[in-house]
């Protein structure tokens with residue numbers, strides 16, 4: 001079983017995903033980190049030296065090559081479900097979970113490590129909020145197609161982690177219940 005975590009940068013996909021995977025004994029894969037390892041470069045360097053289109057190809061190839069015998073949680077990049085038919089591919093391979101947060105929540109969370117993200121580097125506080133608002137509005141049509149949505153506003157990572165854990169347990173209990181199917 002593969003679980004894809006989608007959502008904007010800073011929504012907590014990697015932190016929460018790795019924590020829940022550890023607790024449930026699932027495997028965990030962070031697509032950005034995996035791409036960095038494969039390429040031997042940071043995401044910032046990939047964007048600067050190869051360009052965004054090349055990065056999106058790398059994401060696509062990684063999604064295509066994914067298969068799992070056991071249970072696996074995958075933290076995707078914020079843009080992953082919004083390019084090509086990546087979202088359809090994810091839906092065909094597993095269950096998609098959206099970490100939903102408002103631009104204000106995301107701006108607070110992102111300010112701390114904004115410099116590590118090529119799309120955000122150098123933006124002032126107001127520009128950051130505007131960029132998040134505009135981009136989120138464009139991406140919401142993809143994100144909202146997830147099978148499960150978790151509201152991440154006003155709560156900490158631990159709260160989100162325990163919610164995700166419960167959702168997983170309930171969701172798959174229902175899927176396996178012949179009476180509700």
Ligand code: S3P
Pocket residue numbers: 007008009010032043076077078079080117118119
């Ligand atoms: C991106 C999000 C980043 C990373 C890249 C582009 C985006 O992932 O893939 O910087 O377009 O939203 P995180 O959501 O893990 O920061």
